[in-house]
């Protein structure tokens with residue numbers, strides 16, 4: 464059942480869309496700050512996305528990364544509102560030329576559409592005079608950026624947060640880079656997170672992100688201790704995260720607990 468939850472915090476409004484209501488990973492929240500939209504939402508949700516965007520004039524679209532739930536509608540938005548999406552330079556090729564996604568992702572989000580973009584500048588002026596500052600936070604994806612609004616103490620977190628505990632990792636995710644990126648984001652001054660999956664985490668956003676880091680590092684330490692005792696990786700997966708479930712099977716192990724543990728074994732647990 465699709466859910467149409469609305470969000471509002473100060474000048475920021477959000478709407479949750481999704482084909483399936485199976486938890487935060489199958490739904491998506493678009494945030495708009497007056498005439499500025501942050502991430503475009505998945506293509507199979509174009510109808511509710513379009514009616515949300517038609518409510519008032521739209522002038523710019525900022526993308527956090529290329530994943531299809533975030534950038535899927537960028538081409539339609541570009542055409543309908545006559546704008547060029549602003550996106551990390553690291554994903555310009557993918558967005559311009561298009562890219563394939565696995566079947567399960569196509570069922571959940573639809574097919575992303577190719578779109579020409581322009582590169583994220585160092586700072587983006589917001590409608591009320593505040594400044595948005597992009598920060599490169601690779602790990603979940605090579606191109607992922609979060610958007611910091613120092614004046615308000617806000618962080619548009621792309622997919623840096625999602626949840627306090629993660630049990631699965633995509634095969635192309637780099638856990639060490641993710642840890643480094645969370646550390647980097649935690650140095651910023653903010654308290655409220657705008658997460659496109661979880662929703663708005665008001666006031667406790669930084670604390671929640673910090674808990675995510677602690678949880679990852681704890682899991683890495685436990686995995687490395689078991690590894691040092693000679694326990695096989697498959698057994699570490701079962702001991703710490705339980706057996707693989709439908710998630711790994713339905714994604715042909717692209718999104719699995721084993722990816723999480725394999726990466727956890729490589730992470731340097733001590734702060735740099």
Ligand SMILES: [Zn+2]
Nearest residue numbers: 530603604622
């Ligand atoms: Zn993503």
